[in-house]
Amino acid sequence: QSALTQPPSVSGSPGQSITISCTGTSSDVGYYKYVSWYQQHPGKVPKLIIYDVTTRPSGVSYRFSGSKSGITASLTISGLQPEDEALYYCSSYTRSNTWVFGGGTKLTVL
Amino acid sequence: EVQLVESGGGFVQPGGSLRLSCAASGFAFSRSDMHWVRQPTGKGLEWVSVIGAAQDTYYSDSVRGRFAVSRDNARNSLYLQMDSLTVGDTAVYYCIKDLEGAFEIWGQGTTVTVSS
Numbered sequence: 001q002s003a004l005t006q007p008p009s010v011s012g013s014p015g016q017s018i019t020i021s022c023t024g025t026s027s028d029v030g031y032y033k034y035v036s037w038y039q040q041h042p043g044k045v046p047k048l049i050i051y052d053v054t055t056r057p058s059g060v061s062y063r064f065s066g067s068k069s070g071i072t073a074s075l076t077i078s079g080l081q082p083e084d085e086a087l088y089y090c091s092s093y094t095r096s097n098t099w100v101f102g103g104g105t106k107l108t109v110l
Numbered sequence: 111e112v113q114l115v116e117s118g119g120g121f122v123q124p125g126g127s128l129r130l131s132c133a134a135s136g137f138a139f140s141r142s143d144m145h146w147v148r149q150p151t152g153k154g155l156e157w158v159s160v161i162g163a164a165q166d167t168y169y170s171d172s173v174r175g176r177f178a179v180s181r182d183n184a185r186n187s188l189y190l191q192m193d194s195l196t197v198g199d200t201a202v203y204y205c206i207k208d209l210e211g212a213f214e215i216w217g218q219g220t221t222v223t224v225s226s
Binding site: 003036052104 | 145154155156157160168169170204209210211212213214216217218219
């Protein structure tokens with residue numbers, strides 16, 4: 001159950017777009033559509049922002065979008081806003097009937 | 111309102127046991143898969159366990175054989191029995207409702223500290 005690979009940090013200026021990658025294997029990200037993304041502000045509980053690779057839960061901004069190619073999933077945030085500054089985690093279901101998270105990516109809005 | 115409220119965390123010595131509880135409300139608990147996820151202070155998220163609506167259970171390698179997840183649908187409650195605890199189990203433990211393989215609704219978490 002190795003963790004998914006995310007960049008430790010990304011940054012962007014307000015209004016710009018950024019993309020966070022999440023690389024797994026053919027037994028998790030590459031095998032299933034069950035990839036999800038979470039936003040966590042300091043001291044807060046994580047919040048689901050994308051599930052099933054591309055689906056936004058009700059109430060999540062359209063500025064958040066997800067995609068997948070092979071064993072790599074991606075989260076794109078467009079029109080960066082100061083409140084987007086947070087930690088972002090990806091997760092995937094695996095062929096072992098378990099789940100795995102990425103190590104997290106800290107987004108800094110410059 | 112959909113709500114999950116964890117309890118049972120605390121301080122325990124290595125080798126000890128704790129039982130976490132999670133009270134669910136506002137959704138069809140008996141039809142929902144439920145997870146436990148933990149997060150050590152200042153670190154990332156780690157999936158711990160899942161129990162399906164059909165009572166099937168799965169665990170991470172790090173807790174298999176030491177932790178046991180269960181549910182009482184009559185009480186809308188989820189449990190995590192944790193035995194043979196180690197310092198590495200120190201974390202905030204979250205109870206979570208599943209949505210198509212994603213962690214949809216999170217509780218506020220309960221803190222477990224394992225230390226001598």
